[in-house]
Amino acid sequence: MTDTAPRPTLEAVAARAGVSRATVSRVVNGGDGVRDILAERVRKAVEELGYVPNQAARSLVTRRHDAIAVVVAEPETRVFADPFFALQLRGISKELTAHDNQLVLLLTEGRDDHTRVGRYLAGGHVDGALVFSLHLDDPLPELIQRAGVPTVFGGRPGWSGDRRGVVYVDSDNRGGARAAVRHLAGLGRTRIAHITGALDQTSAVDRLDGYRDVMADADPRLIAEADFTPAGGERAMRELLGRCPDLDAVFAANDLTASGALRVLREAGRRVPDDVAVIGFDDMLPVAEQTDPPLTTVRQDIEEMGRLMARLLLRGLDRGTPQEGVGDTPAGVVLPTTLVRRASA
Amino acid sequence: MTDTAPRPTLEAVAARAGVSRATVSRVVNGGDGVRDILAERVRKAVEELGYVPNQAARSLVTRRHDAIAVVVAEPETRVFADPFFALQLRGISKELTAHDNQLVLLLTEGRDDHTRVGRYLAGGHVDGALVFSLHLDDPLPELIQRAGVPTVFGGRPGWSGDRRGVVYVDSDNRGGARAAVRHLAGLGRTRIAHITGALDQTSAVDRLDGYRDVMADADPRLIAEADFTPAGGERAMRELLGRCPDLDAVFAANDLTASGALRVLREAGRRVPDDVAVIGFDDMLPVAEQTDPPLTTVRQDIEEMGRLMARLLLRGLDRGTPQEGVGDTPAGVVLPTTLVRRASA
DNA sequence: GCAGACGGTGAGAGCGCTCTCGCGCCCACG
DNA sequence: CGTGGGCGCGAGAGCGCTCTCACCGTCTGC
Incomplete structure (x- = not known):
């Protein structure tokens, strides 16, 4: 309403409680070494006045800001x-x-x-x-x-x-990627492609590394670079389909990319997961659960x-x-x- | 590395520039009423010492925190x-x-x-x-x-x-809703349904009001309550389909809800937009652009x-x-x- | 019964800054 | 040459807090 009712200071609380500033300060900051009787009186005064410490003043001396x-x-x-x-x-x-x-x-x-x-x-x-x-x-x-x-x-x-x-x-981007690719391999897939994320980001690099850990001697043409976006995923998927029409699985660097890939696969008439299995990364709910079919993915606890x-x-x-x-x-x-x-x- | 090199104070800058604290303060805060010669000297000292004002000290007196x-x-x-x-x-x-x-x-x-x-x-x-x-x-x-x-x-x-x-x-939730519903009407749709948002939120209420503004005397059964989620959208859509199988358009309270509705419509074999036109709200990109078909929606400039x-x-x-x-x-x-x-x- | 220890308390300095005040200087004017 | 008015600057108080230190009272041990 009006401008700032003048906030009570330590001094005011001290006066009301009939103690010194120092004692109030002690109580306010944990209250060690103050007799219960006094401490209680101080707390009451604090309550009544609605005292709130001035953080600026405090920081000035403690050099902490919390x-x-x-x-x-x-x-x-x-x-x-x-x-x-x-x-x-x-x-x-x-x-x-x-x-x-x-x-x-x-x-x-x-x-x-x-x-x-x-x-x-x-x-x-x-x-x-x-x-x-x-x-x-x-x-x-x-x-x-x-x-x-x-x-x-x-x-x-x-x-x-x-x-x-x-x-x-x-x-654990790398480990997660490994788990994803291993899962695909466990499904009997052998031509497992990877759509990377933006490779100027460590997460993308790590996921790629994880893929490589498992697919050490895979066809390098099974790797297509994208940028974590759905559009990038579409582009990369088309590329892959052109390059390796025989692929039977895709590990995408994230869910968004996977959703793009999914769309392209559907257009191309490939059934998921029957013809091509797809795994994403992130478990980004609004995406992963809404894709068709719902996306198998690697979850991280953000x-x-x-x-x-x-x-x-x-x-x-x-x-x-x-x-x-x-x-x-x-x-x-x-x-x-x-x-x-x-x-x- | 080590703990906090002692930061230079106003005092230090003043000493270095050969002026008083007050003058440094003036220069730092806009520098009115200080001769250029001095001001320049102060700025140089500030620069050399890497002086940064202590916000806590400043707030303490100005009572502003920025x-x-x-x-x-x-x-x-x-x-x-x-x-x-x-x-x-x-x-x-x-x-x-x-x-x-x-x-x-x-x-x-x-x-x-x-x-x-x-x-x-x-x-x-x-x-x-x-x-x-x-x-x-x-x-x-x-x-x-x-x-x-x-x-x-x-x-x-x-x-x-x-x-x-x-x-x-x-x-303008209400206006946006009106525009959406009018658009549907303009398409020749007459049985326009509405899936609401969570009605304990003003945005949902306003969008519903907007719908009603245009559909003043619509069949009340064309309104189904949901909660802004895809799941809620699915539920509401099923309800509507059961209640009013002849509906030819849906205005959903947001894109998420619309995406749920879209899925149910597809399941039910209704073509969008041919059989049923759908409009969302928000223009939430990852959703609106990824739905099938891409969603017509009401954009707000968040x-x-x-x-x-x-x-x-x-x-x-x-x-x-x-x-x-x-x-x-x-x-x-x-x-x-x-x-x-x-x-x- | 007295020295020493110890826990509880208050006095006071000082954190780094802003801002008011008043002083000194220079200019204009009489 | 004397005076008044600015303008530019410095001195100093004080913002609200913490923290050290000294003090006081009580309690223990000899």
Whole structure:
């Protein structure tokens, strides 16, 4: 309504409770070493006045902010088009909330923004950062590393620089891919194709590697490059069909790509899974469940990834040795993936 | 690497530039009333030392934070499952960034969280809030309103309380629905059904109202209630088909619902759009473009909605009269929707 | 019965910044 | 040459909090 009723200060609470500022402060921050009688009086005063600590004043002296930044690079791309991001955020948010930390969201748009983000992080406004950067050539990770902010990366950073002390959380893309391809092989398929994701992203590279792990001596023409989009999937599928009409299975780098491939297969009159078995990746529900037939795919626990990232960061912050993968703290944590069987394979 | 190199303070910059703290402060904050010679010297010192103002110290005295909260209620629901949210955020982020504001993201999980959010907002940690709350009975809006934080709502808040001074941005759900139904009518369809969204959300209610605007005296059996999900769409479609086998068009409350309906229609052997024309709502790309046939739908400019919300809030903040729809500031801004014609109608 | 220890409390400094105030300088004007 | 008015700048207070330190009272041990 009107402008900001003057918020009560520590001083006010102290006066009301008949104690000193210091004592109120102690109570507010856990209350060790204060007699119950006093503590109770203070709590009552806090309650009555509706006292809320001024975070700015607190940060000024503690140099802690109880806030961490979540940096999402280039929302142009698919990150933003699928629920991935939202789920990840949700996991992060839950974990941060549980530890009374705030989430400051930084979305970057193009290169210029990198310096902005870098400055912000270097500015010490937050205690740490969670960074999502998908592209191999992204300067952001290095920039952030240099800013000296404790950081945990989402997804293995494809980053040519010094890797020491880089902490990241990733899905087991390679293992998941292996499981998918093995499943196809187990179905008796022998001409198993792969449609890759955008190969400037580590997840795509890892999935391709997983495919190769199993199909070591496969016909290289069974691999077609795409970009994680349905349109890319269509294109690649057409290519594959032209090149290897005898293929009997496709492992697509993600569900979107798979949905494109599915469409092309249907057009071409190939029955799924009878003629061609198809597996995707991500278990992106609105897609995987809506395809025809419903998609067999590799699920990753996105939300858990987010939680874990936050947990790792906060734990590091506590220890005072944030990002260094010293001793027992692993530098990279890889979450398992599971195959979800639906109808397409 | 090591812990936090001690960041330079105003004092340090002042010393280096041979001026007083006050002068440095002036230069850093716009630099009026400082001779160019001095200003230049200060800027040089800032540069050399890599000075970044301590936001906490600044906020402590200015009582501004240059940060606004984005509150998203109940990420359980569909909000989180579609790209809506991400796009909205992106719009908000762009606008905030342009005005050097930070985005603090607050996701709520269930009721208990409401008090947490309320306390946070009341705590004066942010200058304002953008709130997304979909449900009619959500206590959050009222809570926030009481907290006295300048707020702009995303979507018309379905809120029984005092409406004075509530600022919101919404899509023209009703108008969009009307356009969709009129389009169907224009196609010569006469038995036009409607599958509603979750009717505890204003957007669903408004879309239903839009349908009714055009189909004032339609058979009430042509309306089936669903919940914005594909499964709900399937269920409702089956219902409708049973109840009114002669229907020749369906306007679904959103694309997800439409995709479910489409599937049931196909199963039932109805050709789309020949036998039954279908229109969705949202223009949610991964869905609308992937359906078979591609979905005709009503597009809303989600990102612009976000931008607009942020712009409205910041403008209000500037004026010092944030939420009151005083005089020229409208209380609700409704963004136009447009019909996107694809193959389904 | 007294020294020492110890837990609880208050006084006060200081975090880094902004902003008001007043001083000094220069210019214009009388 | 004297005076008034700006303008540019510095001094200093103070934002609300934490944290160290010294103090006080009580309790223990000899």
